[in-house]
Amino acid sequence: MTQQQIFDTAEADFLFATPLARFTVKDHERLDKALLAEGARLRAIDEGVQKSNRGGWHSEGNIFDNPADCIQELRALATSAIHDLTRNISSKVDPAKLTMKLSGWMNANPMGGFNAPHTHPGAHWSGVYYVNQPDVEEGNSGMIEFLDPRSDLPNWRILRADAFRLKKKIRPRAGEIVLFPSYLMHWVYPNESSEERVTIAFNATFRKPRKKKG
Numbered sequence: 001m002t003q004q005q006i007f008d009t010a011e012a013d014f015l016f017a018t019p020l021a022r023f024t025v026k027d028h029e030r031l032d033k034a035l036l037a038e039g040a041r042l043r044a045i046d047e048g049v050q051k052s053n054r055g056g057w058h059s060e061g062n063i064f065d066n067p068a069d070c071i072q073e074l075r076a077l078a079t080s081a082i083h084d085l086t087r088n089i090s091s092k093v094d095p096a097k098l099t100m101k102l103s104g105w106m107n108a109n110p111m112g113g114f115n116a117p118h119t120h121p122g123a124h125w126s127g128v129y130y131v132n133q134p135d136v137e138e139g140n141s142g143m144i145e146f147l148d149p150r151s152d153l154p155n156w157r158i159l160r161a162d163a164f165r166l167k168k169k170i171r172p173r174a175g176e177i178v179l180f181p182s183y184l185m186h187w188v189y190p191n192e193s194s195e196e197r198v199t200i201a202f203n204a205t206f207r208k209p210r211k212k213k214g
């Protein structure tokens with residue numbers, strides 16, 4: 001006897017999905033080269049700060065306040081990706097009509113450098129642009145791993161269901177923007193290469209535009 005013969009109806013909703021989006025920038029090599037040069041210039045004048053990074057350099061302040069062409073180009077690309085994903089998950093709001101604060105910083109991870117697990121509280125979307133990602137033959141070097149925010153999932157491991165996997169790791173390539181909700185816990189595996197991994201991470205926070213007086 002099939003399900004259809006037992007039940008009048010049978011349906012299932014999949015609730016509480018978490019989007020993870022990836023965009024590859026066209027002809028990104030020129031942009032990456034310019035960003036690396038600008039990063040080298042910034043590092044000569046900015047000691048950097050300690051955040052989730054362990055080892056390496058994390059630029060101070062909002063990198064998108066920097067008027068350099070390459071930084072402003074990335075700002076426009078990140079904004080387009082954020083608008084695209086926002087429209088993908090909601091047809092009820094035009095993100096271009098909201099006020100969006102975009103703040104970003106550059107990370108340079110040398111060999112052994114990694115980022116401890118963290119979220120980006122207070123923002124809506126968080127993203128990472130990969131400026132340089134060393135090639136690796138095998139292992140987890142350079143991977144970013146996302147951890148499922150739902151509790152009690154280890155109990156579900158026996159069912160081997162994709163919808164209930166505990167974590168998901170990816171190794172983005174240079175030229176990729178990875179975008180995810182800011183509540184999503186993530187961390188970065190240590191760089192095992194002698195070449196630096198360079199990324200620009202950012203947070204986007206929306207608010208309703210202020211009504212004009214009068």
Ligand SMILES: [Fe+2]
Nearest residue numbers: 118120186201
């Ligand atoms: Fe992060």
